[in-house]
Structure formats: structure tokens, C-alpha cells
Amino acid sequence: MELVCPAGNLPSLKAAVENGADAVYIGFRDDTNARHFAGLNFNDKRAHDALAYARSRGVKVFVAINTFPQPDNFGRWREAVDRAAGLNVDALILADMGVMDYARERWPELNLHLSVQASATNPDALAFYHRHFGIRRAVLPRVLSVKQVAQVAANSPVDVEVFGFGSLCVMVEGRCLLSSYATGQSPNTFGACSPGAHVKYRENLDGSMDTRLNGVLIDHYEAGENAGYPTLCKGRFRVGGNIYYAIEEPTSLNTLDVLPELRAAGVKALKVEGRQRSPAYVTEVTRVLRAAIDALNADPEGFRPQGEWMAALQKVSEGAQTTLGAYHRSWQ
Amino acid sequence: MKISVGPVLYYWPEDQLRAFYDEIAASAADIVYLGETVCSKRRSLNLSQWIELGRKLQDAGKEVVLSTLTLIEAASEQSAMRRICDDSPFLVEASEQGAIDYLAQAGKHFASGPSVNIYNPRSLQLLAKLGLKRWVFPLELSRKTLAAMQQERPDGVETEVFAWGRMPLAYAARCFTARAHDLPKDDCQLRCLDYSQGQVLRTREDEAFLCLNGIQTQSAKTCNLIGEVADMRELGVDVLRISPQPRHTGRIIQAFRAAIDDEPVPALEPMAAVGTCDGYWRGEAGMQ
Structure with a gap:
């Protein structure tokens, strides 16, 4: 190989x-x-x-x-x-x-x-x-x-x-539009997923951290948790009553x-x-x-x-x- | 301009599918796409039943198209795709290049679905030479791109735009509905049957963001281009696609028919599960 x-x-x-x-x-x-x-x-x-x-x-x-x-x-x-x-x-x-x-x-x-x-x-x-x-x-x-x-x-x-x-990538590459749905730019059209220009990290007063992509909350980290890059399929979301990595873990x-x-x-x-x-x-x-x-x-x-x-x-x-x-x- | 009803993207039981298509048979839709495009485990109808249903819709005056599976991984799925191409008495909508190749080799005309990436005129012209009769404009592209594509569109190829519905944004090996129930994909217990329009994924601020539909991920918001119908007519768009939802599909078709006929159009927002969007059309984020 x-x-x-x-x-x-x-x-x-x-x-x-x-x-x-x-x-x-x-x-x-x-x-x-x-x-x-x-x-x-x-x-x-x-x-x-x-x-x-x-x-x-x-x-x-x-x-x-x-x-x-x-x-x-x-x-x-x-x-x-x-x-x-x-x-x-x-x-x-x-x-x-x-x-x-x-x-x-x-x-x-x-x-x-x-x-x-x-x-x-x-x-x-x-x-x-x-x-x-x-x-x-x-x-x-x-x-x-x-x-x-x-x-x-x-x-x-x-x-x-x-x-x-x-x-x-958990999705089939080339057929994933999640990034452009959130930001207007996708791997297909722009050559990047969850592009950096749309990313915001904000530390809250209690030491917790929010990561956003074009305003969409991708993840929230408690103080002391390591905050990752907000690739949009790798955040924690709510489905039904549960909050978890609904699509994929980092x-x-x-x-x-x-x-x-x-x-x-x-x-x-x-x-x-x-x-x-x-x-x-x-x-x-x-x-x-x-x-x-x-x-x-x-x-x-x-x-x-x-x-x-x-x-x-x-x-x-x-x-x-x-x-x-x-x-x-x-x-x- | 014609109105099409796209393939049902959700897992509906047989009774619900049949009742839905009874309503569609009596509706103002011109074209009906049938078949399973998301998951090979969804078998409310088998191929011969789809074909039989298609004949009934034909008798009701509809043009019928059979769509193929979008993500073909197993050999059995490829065989099922080939069987559709072999046996369909109707035009086939190829959802990926495997079906395109199989149909083109058989010398059959075909349509291409929204997941076939035709992003430029050269791609469109190439497929036209192979037998493409109609293509669905990719979801993430803008009006500006559509206008340029229409300028260089080959003769004999119709353009269809996804005008209403939750947008299919991604496909995965993993089943997110099974995952939401902590079930392995191989033993999913067909949980998609419990969600007739998918399962909303919300951010931790309670914003409805995406919609889980088995291995497919959709937009939570409904794409709504009813305000652009006149513009699309100017651009030479031939077909407007309405993506089926469990309620109101007939009324939505009626509203688009009214828009095409320049008649007053009712507000469609209440018929969307969690709001509408048209950002892609304007060259912005799709969710806008």
C-alpha cells in the first residue's frame, strides 16, 4: 500500500x-x-x-x-x-x-x-x-x-x-451542505467546512465557553473543559430530551x-x-x-x-x- | 411552469403513502417522483408496488418519475438501483453517478436529483450528451448561478428548482435516528417510522437548527421560494419541486399553482414546521 x-x-x-x-x-x-x-x-x-x-x-x-x-x-x-x-x-x-x-x-x-x-x-x-x-x-x-x-x-x-x-467526516464528502446552510460557504463552493471567518469563541463570566458558527451555538464548555473548534457536526445539541454529540464526537x-x-x-x-x-x-x-x-x-x-x-x-x-x-x- | 412533487424523504407506512398519493393524484401537480432515496431499509412499498402506484398516477394525468437511492454502499443496494433502472416504465431520476452510468450505458434518458453536483455548464453539457433530460439545481447555489447556468443550458434539458421543503443537506453511513435512540444501525427497529417529518435537532439555546431523518440530515427550516416564482419564470425554470410533508402538501401545491398563474397567494409560513428560509437563493447562508 x-x-x-x-x-x-x-x-x-x-x-x-x-x-x-x-x-x-x-x-x-x-x-x-x-x-x-x-x-x-x-x-x-x-x-x-x-x-x-x-x-x-x-x-x-x-x-x-x-x-x-x-x-x-x-x-x-x-x-x-x-x-x-x-x-x-x-x-x-x-x-x-x-x-x-x-x-x-x-x-x-x-x-x-x-x-x-x-x-x-x-x-x-x-x-x-x-x-x-x-x-x-x-x-x-x-x-x-x-x-x-x-x-x-x-x-x-x-x-x-x-x-x-x-x-x-461523518457525512459523505461532496454531498454535505451543512457548512453552507450555516455560513453560506461549504467545502464544495469555498473549499472549507465551518470556515474560520464565521467562528466565535466567547468566554462567559463563570469561566464557561461558548463556540459559535455564524451565530449558531455549536457547543458550550464548562469551566475547565477543553473547548474545540466549532466544526458544526461535532458539537453538542439537543434532540428529544437529550443533549449529546448528536452527529459525531470530536x-x-x-x-x-x-x-x-x-x-x-x-x-x-x-x-x-x-x-x-x-x-x-x-x-x-x-x-x-x-x-x-x-x-x-x-x-x-x-x-x-x-x-x-x-x-x-x-x-x-x-x-x-x-x-x-x-x-x-x-x-x- | 410545471409543479413536481419530489420523492417522500421520510419513512411513512404504506397506508400513509397511499393516502398521500391519492391526494396528489387529485392535486394540481404535474410531475410526481416516486421511490426511496434515503434508506434501503425503508420498504413500505416494493418496486412493483411503486410501479403500480405510478401507473395510477399516470392515469390521473401525472408524469411519473422513479428516483434511486442517494447513498449506495452495499452490493445489494447497487443491485436494487440497477433493478429500478431496468424495470422502470417511467423516466428514472438518478441520485448519484452510479445510476447515471447504468442508465446511460443502457441508452436510456434520465433525470438527475439534487444530490448530483452539477455546478457549472460543462458538467451539465456532459450529462446532456449522455441522456440527461431534466436536472435539479443544487440546493446550495444562488439565483446568480442559476441565471448563468440557464444561459448555457443545452437544448432539450429542463431545469427544476427545489422550491418548497426541508432541504436534504447531508448523507452519512451513520443513522442519526438510531443514534438518538441509542440503537445500533443494524438494529434500528425502524424508528424513523415514529417521525413523519424527521426529528428536530436544536442548539443548546433551543434554536431549531437541523432535522434528523435516518442517515439524512435536513434543514430544520423549510426552504420557501414562492416569492421568486415570477423571477424563476423569467429565468426559464421549467419545474418547481415541492418536497412532501405529512400535512398541507396539497395546499402548498395549490399556492404554487396560484403563484404561477399570477393569482393571490396565501401565506405559507404556517405550513412550515419551524419557519422558512431562502438564503441560498440570495447567495447567503441557507438558513437565512
Whole structure:
């Protein structure tokens, strides 16, 4: 299994390369990618430097252009495709049918991957993207059980990549409008979920804390509780008479426990989420997953996640918790 | 402009579904979308019963469309989707690219639902070449985008706008209704049957924010574009979609018919469960 790691900037890219990534994925500095955060991502020169650095060490570079352009801004996505093609990157990670159609026509030799944002969860959907755009790999949404991943991979016309670690979307990526319902901006249209410009933290007189997204109370923390970022699906809400994490807890996906099953399922690549995270995060996660994949390849039967790996991943997880997510039926 | 009744997004028992469609048969709606788009465990009607119901609606003068499941995960769900595409005597509304591919390969015309991301003319043109006859404009996009899309719309493709109803905003592997009852999804005891228009999720300040409907999350507020009917006509919109709710759907259809005919329109706010919104249309937050 290929290890695909996130890089929001050059230091993170170097951290990924140095710690054993087989490929890194990056985005340009605008809303053409799904981590459109202030101060993040690569301009032309940085992208050049990144590519030169990774190439000299035998590591591939993918560029994510995985948001959905509208009629008045389609040109920006076209330019992003042209720029990535000019850089001669190893693959483009695309989500929009129109952008894929353009890439296929203008740069037929380009290697296209289907982004998780394209929401393809079954073999017929993968066949659509393969037939019309010649994609060679697809990243599956984080909603399938291990058994379903195996069934999709077995019937897919293209290689399958899945998420191995990182923040967890509980919803099918690319089909979640919760963020724009609350703020007007979504991953599809703006390249970010629950964007920072709409976030407010307010400490109350009793030491408690409210976190809001465009005025909507996402969570309330008692004094002494650690307040998290108000990602809107990860707050505590009231349903019926109960207040609880009605949609999802603040937690990260960690697949070390099912790595042998994913490998046996024919998964070709393991992706790490987190272009918005620090170089220290990229270092730790890449190091651990590299060690895990190497151990798995050396002895598939005897593979057991090591305590040190789990502890290291726990430390860099959201809310210091991890889950197997949808890979395990009990979570669903 | 025509009026459509979207697929029922909730889990209603068979009697309720049949009574609802009796009312729709007698209503001013032109097009009726049938079938299950949310959860494969909801089986008040099987495929042949949906088809039989569709024929009755056809006899009542309605155009009938069969919709497919939006989130297809299991092989059994993909088979069920294919069966709908194979057996439907009506146009099929594809809710995701798997159904689009299957229908296009069979050389059949199709419609696309609100969860198919057609955000730009190039995407629309591509699907038109594959047999798209009607598309639902994505929920989160604005009037401005619609106007630009209409300018470059291919011939022979109708545009439908989601004009009334709680908006389907997200789909998950997890069932939030089962979770609200502390039940595993595999043993959900079909609790969605208890919520004929979903279960409201409130903030801790008691603001009605979202609506849980099994694996689907909806807006708590009802999208209401009745004030934009004249504008939509100007933009060349062909169909206005009313999303079914347990009460008042017939009256809402009547009100939209009146709006299309430039007749006085009754206030619809009282027919929304917890208020209305139209923010997406104006390029703002959807809940506005």
C-alpha cells in the first residue's frame, strides 16, 4: 500500500518526505482545493520547490483541485489544471465532472485521481468516472465498512485509495451542505467546512465557553473543559430530551487495527488527512504509518499495532480520541 | 411552469403513502417522483408496488418519475438501483453517478436529483450528451448561478428548482435516528417510522437548527421560494419541486399553482414546521 501524506506548506512536505511518505498531496493558494485556509497551500514558486524536493527523493506529488467551480469562476479551475499540468505532477485529484472533462480533453496524458469529494461509493459510480475521464485511482468516502471497501475494490475498474488517519467526516464528502446552510460557504463552493471567518469563541463570566458558527451555538464548555473548534457536526445539541454529540464526537479516524483487512481488500493506497495541520503532525503520523505499513508488508499474519504507534497517534488526534469510524459497523 | 412533487424523504407506512398519493393524484401537480432515496431499509412499498402506484398516477394525468437511492454502499443496494433502472416504465431520476452510468450505458434518458453536483455548464453539457433530460439545481447555489447556468443550458434539458421543503443537506453511513435512540444501525427497529417529518435537532439555546431523518440530515427550516416564482419564470425554470410533508402538501401545491398563474397567494409560513428560509437563493447562508 502506498502512503499518501498531506502537505499544507513546504515544511510539512519535507516532513512527509523525510518520514517515509510514498506520495504527498498539495493544493494551490485559492478556493480550487478543499483546504482553502488562510496562510496555507502553495504558490507557483513553492509548488516548483516542493516538486523538486520530493522528486529528488523519489516521492510523488499529487495536486488536489477538488472543489466545484461555478459559471463565473470556472476559469480559475481551468488555470489550476493547466498549472498542475505545467508542473508535470504525478497526479491531479479532481472532484467536479466539468473540471475532469476539461482536464481529459486538454491534457489527455495527465494521471487523474478521483477525489473523495466526488462522493463515489460504489463500483457503478467509479465506472462512470473511469469511462468518461479515464481516472486511474479513486479515493473512497469515509462511509464504507471494511467489507464494503473490499466489495467495491473487487469490482472497481480503478485502484482504490482510502483514508487511514485524520479528522473524520461523518457525512459523505461532496454531498454535505451543512457548512453552507450555516455560513453560506461549504467545502464544495469555498473549499472549507465551518470556515474560520464565521467562528466565535466567547468566554462567559463563570469561566464557561461558548463556540459559535455564524451565530449558531455549536457547543458550550464548562469551566475547565477543553473547548474545540466549532466544526458544526461535532458539537453538542439537543434532540428529544437529550443533549449529546448528536452527529459525531470530536475524534479522529485511526485504521491501524484494520490495516491487514484493508490490505487484503486490495486497497492500493492509504491517505492521511490534514493539510491544515502542523509539520509536527505530519512528521508523527507519517512516521507511524510508514512503520505500520512496513511491518504489515514484512509479516501480514503477525501484524499487531504497537502501543507506541497508538499513543503517538492519540496525541495528535482531535479531542485526543480515535475511532475506526465507518470501517467498523458498530460506529455506524 | 410545471409543479413536481419530489420523492417522500421520510419513512411513512404504506397506508400513509397511499393516502398521500391519492391526494396528489387529485392535486394540481404535474410531475410526481416516486421511490426511496434515503434508506434501503425503508420498504413500505416494493418496486412493483411503486410501479403500480405510478401507473395510477399516470392515469390521473401525472408524469411519473422513479428516483434511486442517494447513498449506495452495499452490493445489494447497487443491485436494487440497477433493478429500478431496468424495470422502470417511467423516466428514472438518478441520485448519484452510479445510476447515471447504468442508465446511460443502457441508452436510456434520465433525470438527475439534487444530490448530483452539477455546478457549472460543462458538467451539465456532459450529462446532456449522455441522456440527461431534466436536472435539479443544487440546493446550495444562488439565483446568480442559476441565471448563468440557464444561459448555457443545452437544448432539450429542463431545469427544476427545489422550491418548497426541508432541504436534504447531508448523507452519512451513520443513522442519526438510531443514534438518538441509542440503537445500533443494524438494529434500528425502524424508528424513523415514529417521525413523519424527521426529528428536530436544536442548539443548546433551543434554536431549531437541523432535522434528523435516518442517515439524512435536513434543514430544520423549510426552504420557501414562492416569492421568486415570477423571477424563476423569467429565468426559464421549467419545474418547481415541492418536497412532501405529512400535512398541507396539497395546499402548498395549490399556492404554487396560484403563484404561477399570477393569482393571490396565501401565506405559507404556517405550513412550515419551524419557519422558512431562502438564503441560498440570495447567495447567503441557507438558513437565512
